[in-house]
Amino acid sequence: MQRIPSHSELVRLAANDPWIRWGLPASLPKEVWSDGQVALIRRLSTRPGFWVTPLHGTASAPQLRSALEWLVGSGELDALETVSVSVPREHLAVAEEVLDLADGGDWDWMWTTTPPPRDPREADLVELDDAADADEIGRFTYRNNPRVWTEIGTGRMKKWLGLRGPDGDLIGVGGAEWEDSGVPHLAGIVTERARRGEGIGEVITAGLTRWSIAEYGVCTLGVFSDNTVALRLYARLGYRTARAWASRRVSR
Numbered sequence: 001m002q003r004i005p006s007h008s009e010l011v012r013l014a015a016n017d018p019w020i021r022w023g024l025p026a027s028l029p030k031e032v033w034s035d036g037q038v039a040l041i042r043r044l045s046t047r048p049g050f051w052v053t054p055l056h057g058t059a060s061a062p063q064l065r066s067a068l069e070w071l072v073g074s075g076e077l078d079a080l081e082t083v084s085v086s087v088p089r090e091h092l093a094v095a096e097e098v099l100d101l102a103d104g105g106d107w108d109w110m111w112t113t114t115p116p117p118r119d120p121r122e123a124d125l126v127e128l129d130d131a132a133d134a135d136e137i138g139r140f141t142y143r144n145n146p147r148v149w150t151e152i153g154t155g156r157m158k159k160w161l162g163l164r165g166p167d168g169d170l171i172g173v174g175g176a177e178w179e180d181s182g183v184p185h186l187a188g189i190v191t192e193r194a195r196r197g198e199g200i201g202e203v204i205t206a207g208l209t210r211w212s213i214a215e216y217g218v219c220t221l222g223v224f225s226d227n228t229v230a231l232r233l234y235a236r237l238g239y240r241t242a243r244a245w246a247s248r249r250v251s252r
Contacts, residue, residue, distance in 0.1 A: 001033040001040070001070050010039065014055040018111045019242040022220055024051075025180035031076060038067035042080060049084040049250065050077075052095070053243065064091045068098040077250065084249050089225070092246040104248035106225040108241045113218050116206045116237040119199075121163070125207045128160035128173065137162075140170045141190050150175065150188030157188070161207050163200055172200035176208050179220055184212040186221035189230075202233050209237060 004010050007028045013036070014020040024041065031042035038059050041051040052067060064087065071077060087095040089106055128137060134153030137160060141148050151157065162173040174189035186208055191200045212219035223230050225244065 001035050001067070001074075003030070004028070004032040004034050004039070010034070010041075014039075017056065017242070018218075018240075019053070019109055020055070022111060022179060022181045022183050022218055023109055023242070026182065031080060033070075035063075035067060035070075037063045040067060040071055042076075043084075043086070047083045047249075048080060049082045049086070052085055052087045054088065057242070059088070059091075061091055061094050064088065065094050065098060068095060072098060082250050084247055086245045086247040089244040089246040092248075095246070095248070100251040102249040102251050104246065106244075106246050108223050108225055108231065109220065109243040109245065110223065110234055110239040110241050111218060111220045112209065112238040112240065113213060114238040115210050115213050118210075119203050119206050121199075121203045122207045122210070124163060125161045125204065126164060128162050130155060130157045130160060130175075133160065136170065137173055137188075140173055140192075141188060144193050145190045148188055148190060151177075152188070158184070159208065159211065160188075161204050161211075163203060165195075171195050172204050174201070174204040174208055176212060176219075183216050183218050183220060184208070186212075186219065201230070202237070205233065206237055 007024060007026050010032065011021050013034060029042045029044055033040045034055060037055060039053050039055055043049050043051055095101060130153060138152045141152065156177050157175040158178060160173065160175040162170050165171045171192045175187055176184040177187050179185040189201050189205055209219045
């Protein structure tokens with residue numbers, strides 16, 4: 001394994017891979033290594049750990065096993081007080097053989113640089129304010145999707161769009177925060193339970209995606225892998241999966 005000195009070098013080695021280009025911060029931590037096939041990238045967050053990722057979208061099981069065994073042997077898991085790792089979902093079994101893993105979740109990181117087909121209902125979208133409208137957004141969100149991870153009213157969300165019904169109440173909402181790389185990342189897209197199936201989430205997603213691409217040239221998002229309805233919606237809007245992750249806690 002060789003240490004990778006910069007994000008630009010990692011992007012070059014990965015041939016401009018979309019997740020490495022837009023999903024990682026421009027100022028990487030110093031703990032980044034690669035053998036030319038698999039990269040080990042320290043993740044700095046409330047759940048510190050490592051991304052274990054192919055440089056070019058896919059890697060074989062033996063290649064991933066070799067990288068994980070190097071990580072274990074290096075002592076970095078303990079030295080950096082690793083809490084979790086994210087590995088390609090197709091190689092979770094390999095990671096479980098090498099590491100002592102606990103619970104976690106499966107999710108997809110997706111991206112697009114192509115504006116979606118325009119929906120006439122986008123004209124009805126209203127912009128909401130993360131501070132002034134925080135109470136309304138929060139009540140609506142947690143009433144209709146308690147699993148949402150989005151931070152509301154903290155300043156993390158840079159743009160909110162919503163749709164209102166005839167009575168003026170929200171029937172759908174969604175927002176965009178910044179990826180660590182500085183590009184928009186969609187989050188908190190929620191539809192009123194009684195109105196699901198009407199395409200409300202699709203309208204909001206399309207509006208946010210169009211804004212993001214117009215301003216920044218790309219839009220990204222993360223989605224739980226068991227949310228098949230959302231995955232189909234994002235595919236219709238032009239999104240592609242760059243990483244299908246299995247994120248798990250590490251028992252140390």
